[in-house]
Every structure is written in structure tokens, then in C-alpha cells.
Amino acid sequence: MMKLKFKSLANSIEGDVQTDSLYTSIYATDASVYREIPLAVIYPKSNSDLKKILEFSNEHKLSITPRAAGTSLAGQCVTDGIILDLSKYFTKQLNFDGSNKVIRLEPGIVRDALNRDIKSKHLFFGPNTSTSNRCNIGGMFGNNSSGTTSIKYGVTRDKVISSKGFLSDGSFIEVKPITKSEFEEKLKLNTLEGAIYKYFNDLFQRNDIEKLIEKGFPKSSIHRRNTGYAIDELYNTSFFKSDTNPYFNLNRLLCGSEGTLYIATELELRLDDSPPNHSALIAAHFSSISDCLESVEISMTHNLYTCEMMDKTILDCTKDSMKYMDHRFFIEKDPEAILMLELKSDSLDELTDQIKDLLNDLKSSTKAYATPVLKNGEIDLAAELRKAGLGLLGNIKGDEKAVACIEDTSVTIQDLPHYISDFTKIMKSYNQKAVYYAHAGAGEIHLRPILNLKTSKGVNDFKNISKDVANLVKSYGGALSGEHGDGRVRAPFTRSVVGEECYLILLDIKHLFDPKNLLNPGKIVNPKAIDTDLRYEIDRKEPEISTKMDFSKNLGILRAAEQCNGSGDCRKSHEFEGGMCPSYQATKNEKDTTRARANMLREVLTQNHLEKNAFDNEDLKEIFDLCISCKACKNECPSNVDVGAFKTEFLYQYQKANGVKFRTQVFAKNNLINKLISPIAPLYNWANSNAFTSTLVKKTAGVAKERSLPKLSSQSLRSKIIKGSISLKPKTEIKKSVFLFIDEFTNFLDVNIGVDAIELLTKLGYEVKVVKHEESGRAYFSKGLLDEAQGFIDKNIKIFDPVVSTESPLLGIEPSTVLSFRDEYIKLASDKKSAENLSKHVFLIEEFLDSEIQAGNLTSDQFSEETKEIKIHNHCYQKALSSQIHTFNLMNLPRNFKVTLIPSGCCGMAGSFGYEEEHYEVSQAIGELVLFPAVRKSNAMICANGTSCRHQIKDGTEKEALHPVSILNKYVL
Numbered sequence: 017m018m019k020l021k022f023k024s025l026a027n028s029i030e031g032d033v034q035t036d037s038l039y040t041s042i043y044a045t046d047a048s049v050y051r052e053i054p055l056a057v058i059y060p061k062s063n064s065d066l067k068k069i070l071e072f073s074n075e076h077k078l079s080i081t082p083r084a085a086g087t088s089l090a091g092q093c094v095t096d097g098i099i100l101d102l103s104k105y106f107t108k109q110l111n112f113d114g115s116n117k118v119i120r121l122e123p124g125i126v127r128d129a130l131n132r133d134i135k136s137k138h139l140f141f142g143p144n145t146s147t148s149n150r151c152n153i154g155g156m157f158g159n160n161s162s163g164t165t166s167i168k169y170g171v172t173r174d175k176v177i178s179s180k181g182f183l184s185d186g187s188f189i190e191v192k193p194i195t196k197s198e199f200e201e202k203l204k205l206n207t208l209e210g211a212i213y214k215y216f217n218d219l220f221q222r223n224d225i226e227k228l229i230e231k232g233f234p235k236s237s238i239h240r241r242n243t244g245y246a247i248d249e250l251y252n253t254s255f256f257k258s259d260t261n262p263y264f265n266l267n268r269l270l271c272g273s274e275g276t277l278y279i280a281t282e283l284e285l286r287l288d289d290s291p292p293n294h295s296a297l298i299a300a301h302f303s304s305i306s307d308c309l310e311s312v313e314i315s316m317t318h319n320l321y322t323c324e325m326m327d328k329t330i331l332d333c334t335k336d337s338m339k340y341m342d343h344r345f346f347i348e349k350d351p352e353a354i355l356m357l358e359l360k361s362d363s364l365d366e367l368t369d370q371i372k373d374l375l376n377d378l379k380s381s382t383k384a385y386a387t388p389v390l391k392n393g394e395i396d397l398a399a400e401l402r403k404a405g406l407g408l409l410g411n412i413k414g415d416e417k418a419v420a421c422i423e424d425t426s427v428t429i430q431d432l433p434h435y436i437s438d439f440t441k442i443m444k445s446y447n448q449k450a451v452y453y454a455h456a457g458a459g460e461i462h463l464r465p466i467l468n469l470k471t472s473k474g475v476n477d478f479k480n481i482s483k484d485v486a487n488l489v490k491s492y493g494g495a496l497s498g499e500h501g502d503g504r505v506r507a508p509f510t511r512s513v514v515g516e517e518c519y520l521i522l523l524d525i526k527h528l529f530d531p532k533n534l535l536n537p538g539k540i541v542n543p544k545a546i547d548t549d550l551r552y553e554i555d556r557k558e559p560e561i562s563t564k565m566d567f568s569k570n571l572g573i574l575r576a577a578e579q580c581n582g583s584g585d586c587r588k589s590h591e592f593e594g595g596m597c598p599s600y601q602a603t604k605n606e607k608d609t610t611r612a613r614a615n616m617l618r619e620v621l622t623q624n625h626l627e628k629n630a631f632d633n634e635d636l637k638e639i640f641d642l643c644i645s646c647k648a649c650k651n652e653c654p655s656n657v658d659v660g661a662f663k664t665e666f667l668y669q670y671q672k673a674n675g676v677k678f679r680t681q682v683f684a685k686n687n688l689i690n691k692l693i694s695p696i697a698p699l700y701n702w703a704n705s706n707a708f709t710s711t712l713v714k715k716t717a718g719v720a721k722e723r724s725l726p727k728l729s730s731q732s733l734r735s736k737i738i739k740g741s742i743s744l745k746p747k748t749e750i751k752k753s754v755f756l757f758i759d760e761f762t763n764f765l766d767v768n769i770g771v772d773a774i775e776l777l778t779k780l781g782y783e784v785k786v787v788k789h790e791e792s793g794r795a796y797f798s799k800g801l802l803d804e805a806q807g808f809i810d811k812n813i814k815i816f817d818p819v820v821s822t823e824s825p826l827l828g829i830e831p832s833t834v835l836s837f838r839d840e841y842i843k844l845a846s847d848k849k850s851a852e853n854l855s856k857h858v859f860l861i862e863e864f865l866d867s868e869i870q871a872g873n874l875t876s877d878q879f880s881e882e883t884k885e886i887k888i889h890n891h892c893y894q895k896a897l898s899s900q901i902h903t904f905n906l907m908n909l910p911r912n913f914k915v916t917l918i919p920s921g922c923c924g925m926a927g928s929f930g931y932e933e934e935h936y937e938v939s940q941a942i943g944e945l946v947l948f949p950a951v952r953k954s955n956a957m958i959c960a961n962g963t964s965c966r967h968q969i970k971d972g973t974e975k976e977a978l979h980p981v982s983i984l985n986k987y988v989l
Contacts, residue, residue: 090503123154142169323457595921667800
């Protein structure tokens with residue numbers, strides 16, 4: 017019955033209403049430890065939509081949880097009602113007033129996108145969370161976010177001037193600073209809005225209000241506080257407190273209310289002047305946590321812009337992170353903690369003096385054993401290391417995780433060392449060594465115990481540690497929630513922290529604003545117990561999931577999926593660095609994120625593990641459908657969640673139960689088909705260019721009618737080599753011998769590229785060796801035909817492992833095939849040891865040539881001095897499993913080549929994905945994000961090393977892209 021009612025709602029609004037699928041519950045989940053199943057996820061497009069949704073909610077008594085990027089940590093976005101996602105359509109800037117440093121916008125705008133757009137105006141929005149490249153302004157309003165810059169620029173509450181939005185009864189109001197006379201006019205309203213102002217008029221005229229606030233709320237010097245509703249902030253900044261405060265602004269309370277009182281659809285923000293141009297960051301190293309914290313107060317006497325901490329646990333996580341390994345360049349020895357102290361100035365001389373003064377204080381007044389000074393891009397690398405802390409904690413393998421239950425406490429910086437000392441005693445009583453990181457300069461250290469919430473002991477410790485720490489915070493007059501909010505995990509302790517009298521006021525406020533308890537119920541007040549609705553059944557026997565691929569490094573595929581901690585790095589827009597996740601970037605649907613897929617897999621395998629085939633699930637099929645296996649998540653996800661591998665395993669298991677479709681067989685066996693029809697290649701190419709026959713072929717194969725089909729060569733690369741039409745030896749002295757992997761795409765489709773590669777290598781002095789080998793298996797991997805793929809893998813390993821070495825490496829032209837030796841080959845090979853050994857000696861041709869440049873074996877003198885402008889788009893697998901720097905360095909070898917990288921993610925073709933008729937539109941939408949516009953507006957030569965990439969560029973822009981070896985072969989002397 018409810019589904020029918022939702023259908024009626026969907027027909028009445030412009031936005032999207034998604035129901036019926038299990039994934040609805042999973043992708044709506046935030047980064048907390050909780051699990052509930054919502055009825056629907058709704059993406060409204062307008063205020064009109066929102067009003068209808070609220071009317072629907074009131075009529076059917078269904079709760080609504082407003083949601084932005086869903087990166088909250090305390091369970092704010094977990095619900096069994098309706099998720100209201102404002103991140104997809106509420107993304108407009110409504111007004112910008114540069115002279116007054118004010119902007120009005122909708123809540124779905126990403127924080128970093130806002131700052132990018134106003135950078136030229138020399139203004140920015142100060143609060144800066146670790147999730148700033150995907151968190152929404154609306155979420156920052158809901159949580160009163162602060163981040164690394166709060167010691168200089170304050171918190172979100174300080175920036176909100178006014179807002180517009182909906183109360184629980186569906187009434188639309190504007191909330192702004194109002195004078196006494198305007199306040200008195202509000203008291204005359206016979207509406208819910210009027211009742212709200214009447215309540216605060218009575219509350220703030222109570223004789224005991226100041227005593228209540230002083231007794232119940234954190235010390236006023238703690239500016240990061242989200243515990244309960246901010247009655248103290250609302251009172252202390254209003255004319256009720258002092259005549260010097262001319263206004264009353266209800267936004268002081270609404271900001272930080274976590275969607276439990278009000279749904280904001282417009283926000284007016286106060287902006288700050290851009291930070292000074294010159295920066296330096298001193299990374300003070302300490303041998304103990306206490307030494308680090310005792311240095312905070314003296315450090316804060318300097319004009320710091322950030323004062324951040326990382327402990328050894330965080331630092332050790334980075335050792336195994338592909339993405340962050342290079343960010344550790346400044347770390348000396350093995351510190352127990354690092355304090356990151358940033359200084360800024362518009363004057364280099366002044367900055368130098370600031371650095372000198374701070375270093376002198378660190379040397380004379382602290383126990384820092386190293387104080388490297390970082391500048392320019394080094395600061396960004398170090399800052400990214402700290403910001404990655406949350407996600408990197410997901411790298412802890414096994415069932416014990418760093419749990420976000422007590423991680424948001426805040427005290428004064430004077431109290432911080434003693435507070436942490438007492439906190440450490442609590443941890444020792446539970447045999448815990450907690451994780452310490454983040455905002456030391458604000459008196460807020462993110463503290464996480466390592467717990468196994470699959471066990472009774474872990475859950476009991478979770479509950480008892482949270483209770484003990486809440487009592488400790490109260491004793492210091494601190495905030496239980498500094499910036500991440502109460503949500504569900506801290507709400508059970510709000511009563512004890514603020515006291516009974518203040519808590520009753522919080523209950524009154526919630527009931528006043530939301531008498532039917534429809535807006536995000538159970539958060540901040542009236543919570544469920546902390547240990548209810550947890551993700552895992554307590555003391556369960558851990559499911560054993562049998563897989564074809566080897567996930568033993570992660571202790572199995574289920575634990576590999578559980579490494580996703582919801583930090584939401586996969587929600588980054590294409591406007592920011594990285595390519596994760598291309599389908600989400602195109603659709604903006606949360607179900608197309610890496611975390612949605614990982615969490616869905618976790619959910620299904622956990623719930624269905626007793627089934628004969630736990631992977632035989634239509635919800636999994638749906639949520640993996642738009643995963644294009646670009647492998648960006650393998651590199652960019654701080655927890656290294658490899659959804660591409662999950663999808664490959666899923667397809668294999670699903671097809672075991674449901675069979676393999678004809679189109680799947682056609683794409684997987686493309687190399688065999690090409691081999692069979694190559695003798696009639698001219699006829700085949702004619703048929704593909706003929707409108708009638710081409711349409712017929714595409715329709716039969718399920719290929720999008722808009723796609724062009726690749727031309728087939730009548731003579732394969734291997735046959736050219738056998739016939740001796742290509743010389744494999746250089747005419748000069750041999751520098752080195754290399755084996756060439758003749759991949760299935762180069763062999764039949766891109767034969768000229770293969771010829772260019774061999775000619776380039778021999779001209780540069782390298783002998784090329786070619787042996788008979790199998791195809792790579794790439795097409796079979798992508799279609800989940802792993803038994804067949806394993807056959808190719810095992811044969812290729814037997815062929816190459818005995819002959820390939822450091823002295824005679826194996827080179828490949830097509831990234832998707834040669835880089836499989838580092839990925840799928842190791843996961844699928846029968847002989848793992850040989851596979852791993854071989855993988856160390858297999859290189860993309862650009863990698864090899866770049867290494868020869870670095871060794872001094874290749875020079876610019878070997879190439880023409882002709883001037884060329886070149887723009888490079890590299891294959892996804894190279895970005896994930898290697899580095900773009902190799903192609904960049906290689907193409908810069910000729911003296912007068914002007915080379916730039918197109919800042920693109922995946923091209924969108926992704927092997928067969930872009931050919932498939934149901935995926936064509938998404939494929940093109942991905943291409944249109946960055947790649948297509950960059951190619952269209954450029955007159956440069958376009959360089960792309962992936963066969964799919966070149967085809968996608970041709971179809972999307974009508975421009976030809978060339979492989980790096982083809983360009984260089986033309987200009988080698």
C-alpha cells in the first residue's frame with residue numbers, strides 16, 4: 017500500500033522518488049555504525065516538491081531525514097522513514113554581493129565548489145571540513161561544521177546570516193536577524209513560526225536562564241560545540257542578553273540542529289577575505305601524545321591558521337596507502353604524534369619572522385624532536401595526509417575498527433593535556449590504545465577506540481566507553497559534540513551532559529518545532545539506545561564467502577567491502593582532482609557511488625550468506641550496473657575499496673546461477689571473433705560502414721546505434737612480425753632486450769600502433785622479442801568469465817615468468833591489458849608466487865621508456881626539434897595502477913613539445929560499457945564532464961594511450977587521438 021502512495025507522490029513532484037530496492041536503505045546510510053532501512057529516497061527539485069513531500073509526510077505520519085552528502089559520523093542520516101536528498105538539484109547560487117561579502121545559495125552546493133567559484137573575488141567560505149571537496153553547505157549548516165580553519169575563521173554558525181526553509185507543518189519561513197520591534201511583530205503571528213518566537217520570548221526572560229546555561233552548556237571559551245540545541249549561542253548573541261546585541265537570529269539555534277527542527281532550502285552566508293598568499297607549515301614531531309598536547313598552548317600564542325594533530329596510528333595507515341605513500345616525505349623517524357602548525361602572511365619577510373619565532377618557541381618550550389618547515393605544494397600534500405585520517409582508518413584490516421563514538425569531544429586548550437591524560441586512563445581500563453588526530457588548536461582531538469562491534473564485548477565497550485567519556489567531558493565543562501553533532505551515537509548522553517533542567521528545554525524545543533516528531537526523529541533528543549540498530553548481529557559466526565578471485569589480503573571479500581567507512585570520497589565532483597566515481601559524477605545519484613556499491617555488497621553477503629549463491633541478487637545486479645570498473649577507487653579511496661574487483665566477482669557468481677547472455681559472450685570473445693573474420697576484414701569493415709548492415713549488426717549485438725564500430729585489420733600485427741615485414745632489432749648497438757606483449761586490441765584493431773611501438777623501440781636502440789602467448793583475458797575479466805580468464809592467465813605466466821626479468825622486461829602497449837599483470841593476474845593465478853614475481857617485471861611502454869630517460873639512456877637529442885602542442889588523456893588503469901607522470905615525462909622528451917595533461921577522469925567508454933545501448937547515454941555524459949570539452953576547444957594534438965579512450969574521443973568529438981608511441985615514432989631521428 018505504501019508503495020502505491022509513493023507512486024502517487026512521485027507523479028505529483030518534479031524530483032525523483034526511489035523505492036522498492038534494498039539499495040535504497042544502503043546508499044542512504046551515513047558513515048556511522050548504524051543500520052536502518054528507509055522507505056524511500058527522494059531527490060526534490062523545488063520548494064514546491066518539498067511542500068508536497070511534507071504534506072505527504074504529515075498525512076501518512078512518515079518521518080523525513082534531510083540529507084546532503086551523507087558524510088556525517090554520528091548516525092544523523094540513518095532512518096526508517098524518508099530520506100530527503102538535497103544534494104542533486106538544490107545546487108544553485110542565488111545571489112552574490114561582493115561588496116558586502118555575502119552570498120545566498122541553495123544547500124546542495126559543495127563547499128570547495130563554492131570557494132572555487134568566488135576565488136577570483138578574493139573571498140572564501142572559511143569553515144573547512146576534511147570532506148570539503150564533497151560535503152554540502154546544507155550539511156555544514158545541519159552539523160555546524162568547522163574543520164581545520166576554525167581557530168582563525170570560526171564555525172558555520174558564525175557565517176549564517178539568514179535562511180529560508182520549511183517548518184514541520186509545511187509552512188515556508190524566512191529566518192534572519194531581527195530587531196526588538198521586528199521580534200515583537202513575530203509574537204503576534206498565529207502560526208507555528210509565531211509560537212516559536214513566543215516560546216523563546218518566555219524562555220529568555222526567565223530569571224534563571226543565565227544560571228541554567230552556565231550550568232548545563234560548555235564553557236563559553238569553547239567555540240566548537242554542538243551538544244544539544246544551541247540555546248546558549250542563541251541567547252548570548254541576542255538582545256535578551258545585552259542591549260549591545262541589536263538582533264535576535266534564530267539561525268544561531270537552527271544551525272547545528274541536524275534537520276530535526278527545520279529544512280533549509282536557502283542560506284545566506286558571510287564570506288571572509290581570501291587567506292594571505294604565502295604559507296608555511298611546521299610539522300613538529302613528538303615522541304609521545306602528552307608531549308604533543310603540552311605544546312599546543314604555547315603554539316597557539318602564535319598567529320596560526322591551523323593547528324592539527326596526527327598520531328602514529330594514522331601515520332602508520334598511510335604506509336600501505338597507494339595514494340598517500342608519497343605524502344609522507346616530511347616524516348622523520350617514527351613519531352608518536354605530529355603537530356601541524358600553519359602560518360600565513362602576504363609578506364615573505366614577515367612570514368620568515370613568524371617561522372623563526374615559532375621555531376624558537378618549539379625548541380625552547382616543547383619536546384619536539386624535529387620541526388621540518390613545509391612550503392608551497394608541500395603543505396597541500398601534508399594537509400591531504402591529515403584530512404585523509406578518517407578514511408585511512410578504514411584500512412585497519414579485520415573486524416576491529418576505529419569507531420566514531422567518542423571522537424568529537426572538545427575542551428579548552430588549557431584543559432586539553434589533563435583531559436587527554438584522564439581520557440587515556442579510561443582507555444587503559446578497557447585495554448584500549450585509542451586513535452588521536454585532528455583539531456588540537458581548537459581543543460578538539462578526534463579520539464577513537466578500536467572495537468569489534470560484531471562481539472558482545474565490543475558492543476559493551478562501545479556503550480560503556482561512551483558513557484564514561486561523556487561523564488569526563490561534563491567534569492571539564494566541555495562539549496560532547498564539537499563539530500560532528502549528536503546524531504544517534506551521542507544523543508543518549510546529552511541528558512547527562514547538559515543536565516535535567518536544560519534537557520527538558522531541549523525536549524520542549526523539539527516538540528514545539530515538530531509536534532508530530534517527523535523531522536529526523538531520534539537525533540539530538542529522544543534517541544534510541546546507543547547499541548540498537550547496529551550494522552552487525554552480535555556474536556554472529558562470521559560468514560565465509562567463497563570467491564573465485566583471491567581476496568585473502570583483505571581476509572575475504574566481505575571484510576574487503578566492510579573496509580568502506582562511508583567517508584564519501586567517491587562523491588567528489590569531476591571539478592576536483594581524481595576520477596572516482598565516474599558514473600556518480602555523471603548521474604549524481606548516490607547509488608552510483610563506490611560506497612553505495614561496497615555497502616550494498618556488504619549488506620547482501622551478510623544477509624544472504626546462507627544461500628546457495630549469496631551473489632545471486634537483483635539488487636546487487638542493479639547497483640553494479642553502472643560501475644565501469646575504472647579502478648579509480650582502488651587508488652583514490654583512502655580505504656582502498658576495490659569495487660572493480662567486487663563487480664568482476666559478482667558477475668562471475670551471478671552468471672554461474674543465471675547463465676551468460678549472448679552479448680556478453682560476443683564482447684568477451686571479441687579477440688576470437690576478430691581472428692576468425694580477419695581474412696574477410698574488408699567485407700566486415702564495409703558492412704560496419706553501411707547504414708543498413710551496421711544497424712542490423714548493432715541491434716543484434718545490443719550495441720548503441722550511435723556508436724561507430726572499430727575497423728579490423730586484414731593483417732594482424734603478429735602476422736606482420738612472422739612475415740618479417742617489421743624489424744625487431746635496432747640498426748645500432750643494442751641497449752637492452754625487451755619482450756613485447758601483443759595484446760588482442762593491438763593485434764587486430766590497432767596494428768599501426770603496434771608497428772609504431774616496435775619501430776620506436778628499435779630506433780631508440782632496443783631489441784624487441786616476441787613469443788607466442790595467449791590473449792590477456794581483459795575482455796573476460798570485464799564480463800566476469802573468470803574460469804576462461806584464468807586459463808589465459810596461467811598459460812601466460814608459464815610462458816613469461818621463466819624468461820622475463822629486470823634485464824629483459826615485458827612491455828605492453830594497451831594499459832588495460834598489460835596492467836592486468838599487476839591486478840587480476842595476481843588475484844586469479846593458480847601459481848600466485850609466479851604471478852607476483854612476473855608482475856614486478858611487466859611495464860607499460862611509457863613506464864619503461866621513462867625509466868630509461870631517468871637512467872640517462874634516452875635524451876632529447878634523439879628527437880626532432882619541431883614544435884608541437886600536445887594534450888594527454890591517460891587510461892584509467894594507468895591512473896589507478898601506475899602514474900600519469902610516465903607518459904607526461906616521455907612526451908616532454910622532445911625539446912619543443914609543449915605537453916599538458918587533460919584533468920579528466922574516465923573517458924566513459926570503459927571497454928564494452930560505452931558500446932552497450934543501455935549505457936550509451938551515461939557513457940557520453942561521463943565524456944562530457946571534462947574530456948570532450950577539453951578536446952573540442954583545443955587545437956593541440958590529442959594523445960591517448962587507451963584504445964577505448966581513442967574510440968570514445970573519436971565518437972564524442974570527431975577528433976583523432978594518437979597513442980604516445982605513434983607521435984614519438986614520427987619525430988624520432
